[in-house]
Amino acid sequence: MYYPPEPFRIKVTEPIRLIAGEEREARLVEAGYNVFQLRAEDIFIDLLTDSGTGAMSQEQWASLMRGDESYAGARSFQRLKAAVEDVFGFKYFVPAHQGRAAENILTAVLVKAGQYVPSNMHFDTTDANIRARGGRPVNLVIDEAFDPANLHPFKGNMDLGKLRAFIGKIGAANIPFGMMTVTNNAAGGQPVSMANLKAVAGLYHEYGIPFFIDAARYAENCYFIKLREKDYECKPVREIAREMFSYADGMCMSAKKDAIVNMGGLLCMNDEEIFENVKNELILREGFPTYGGLAGRDLDAMATGLYEGLDESYLAYRLAQTAYLGACINEAGIPTIQPIGGHAVYIDAHAVFPHIPNYEFPGVSLAVEMYREGAIRGSEIGSVMFGCLDPDTGIWHYPKLELLRLAIPRRTYTQSHMDYVVDSLAKIKDRADTIRGYKFTYAPELLRHFTARFEPL
Numbered sequence: 340m341y342y343p344p345e346p347f348r349i350k351v352t353e354p355i356r357l358i359a360g361e362e363r364e365a366r367l368v369e370a371g372y373n374v375f376q377l378r379a380e381d382i383f384i385d386l387l388t389d390s391g392t393g394a395m396s397q398e399q400w401a402s403l404m405r406g407d408e409s410y411a412g413a414r415s416f417q418r419l420k421a422a423v424e425d426v427f428g429f430k431y432f433v434p435a436h437q438g439r440a441a442e443n444i445l446t447a448v449l450v451k452a453g454q455y456v457p458s459n460m461h462f463d464t465t466d467a468n469i470r471a472r473g474g475r476p477v478n479l480v481i482d483e484a485f486d487p488a489n490l491h492p493f494k495g496n497m498d499l500g501k502l503r504a505f506i507g508k509i510g511a512a513n514i515p516f517g518m519m520t521v522t523n524n525a526a527g528g529q530p531v532s533m534a535n536l537k538a539v540a541g542l543y544h545e546y547g548i549p550f551f552i553d554a555a556r557y558a559e560n561c562y563f564i565k566l567r568e569k570d571y572e573c574k575p576v577r578e579i580a581r582e583m584f585s586y587a588d589g590m591c592m593s594a595k596k597d598a599i600v601n602m603g604g605l606l607c608m609n610d611e612e613i614f615e616n617v618k619n620e621l622i623l624r625e626g627f628p629t630y631g632g633l634a635g636r637d638l639d640a641m642a643t644g645l646y647e648g649l650d651e652s653y654l655a656y657r658l659a660q661t662a663y664l665g666a667c668i669n670e671a672g673i674p675t676i677q678p679i680g681g682h683a684v685y686i687d688a689h690a691v692f693p694h695i696p697n698y699e700f701p702g703v704s705l706a707v708e709m710y711r712e713g714a715i716r717g718s719e720i721g722s723v724m725f726g727c728l729d730p731d732t733g734i735w736h737y738p739k740l741e742l743l744r745l746a747i748p749r750r751t752y753t754q755s756h757m758d759y760v761v762d763s764l765a766k767i768k769d770r771a772d773t774i775r776g777y778k779f780t781y782a783p784e785l786l787r788h789f790t791a792r793f794e795p796l
């Protein structure tokens with residue numbers, strides 16, 4: 340498997356430390372077997388998330404120094420505004436401190452209790468923000484997304500038949516806006532094709548429903564379009580991105596992913612009335628519309644990062660590094676979602692531990708074993724994150740996939756770090772039949788994977 344040389348060299352290093360096995364055991368007990376509760380310094384390779392964990396470039400560090408901390412109308416805001424207009428092309432935008440803050444503002448302004456918001460698949464914070472307003476998030480991704488072995492090149496696509504039927508059943512008046520998540524994080528970092536996105540936009544618009552993109556990993560999605568979709572192989576990624584956003588009425592974005600900053604978010608739209616309401620809500624919750632909960636230096640680093648995230652040599656390396664990790668894990672006999680997604684490798688925890696049922700959380704078992712074996716941190720994307728009680732029927736629903744996500748921070752780890760992860764997983768596989776499931780000792784109502792506590796069965 341080819342590992343392309345990183346298109347950068349290392350100028351600053353940050354030490355990482357591998358603590359002893361007994362110490363790791365004690366840390367797991369203290370953390371209630373929830374890896375979110377571990378201290379970062381007790382982790383050797385941290386693949387919990389690719390969100391805000393990337394390495395900033397020399398240009399971004401220089402941008403921090405250029406940051407203008409004026410309360411209103413700062414120079415840094417003007418730089419960000421120019422970059423946002425150039426890259427996305429929407430008429431209006433506000434910064435927010437991160438993706439979920441942008442989602443909070445969007446749902447506060449648009450969602451009323453009892454309304455539905457369809458998407459291919461909502462990410463957990465989007466899901467929770469819609470629910471927090473009394474709304475109902477609905478996932479209408481194609482069925483191939485639920486078959487981990489299926490090699491469909493755009494497994495993030497919306498099922499257009501399901502979407503049409505859904506709008507027909509619920510009625511457009513009960514759908515304040517529709518969404519698409521690019522790439523589809525919840526089902527494996529899988530891309531959406533331009534043809535599908537365009538058709539979804541057309542369908543929403545046919546019914547007068549505004550269309551918003553969750554653009555956290557839009558640049559990775561655009562590079563997949565370049566690699567996999569006919570007629571796009573010769574197009575620059577920046578043009579592909581402009582085309583993608585030209586079909587939408589707005590977007591919300593966690594800039595902690597494809598803008599390669601440690602903190603930041605964006606909310607863009609074309610509708611002036613929505614923009615006026617967004618600004619009022621933003622002032623209440625985030626701050627004045629020219630800083631939106633961020634320091635001037637953060638706005639400046641985001642402006643620089645938006646362009647770096649679209650750099651094609653960076654994107655080629657980025658997707659190849661993820662593909663390398665996935666291919667090596669597969670070679671070790673461990674199944675993952677196929678094809679390998681953009682930012683992460685999603686291990687099929689059910690396949691690794693077929694004897695652990697979903698209500699005993701096989702993804703948690705794998706997360707715990709990764710830490711126990713190699714002080715590696717990944718995150719469960721399964722029944723802890725998405726299992727939910729239907730308020731109408733009182734029945735628990737479990738997601739179709741039980742996954743452990745190994746998300747790769749941008750420009751942070753090298754090939755030998757990836758090889759170490761693969762070796763650790765191979766050792767877990769050898770003792771898989773001795774591993775048990777977990778049960779909750781504490782679980783909050785919303786976003787429970789962050790703070791839940793468990794005990795081994």
Ligand SMILES: Cc1ncc(COP(=O)(O)O)c(C=O)c1O
Pocket residue numbers: 390437438439440462464465520522524553555556593594595603604
């Ligand atoms: C697709 C998607 N949308 C939204 C978010 C929320 O972004 P943030 O963590 O910046 O609040 C995430 C975070 O991982 C995400 O992956």
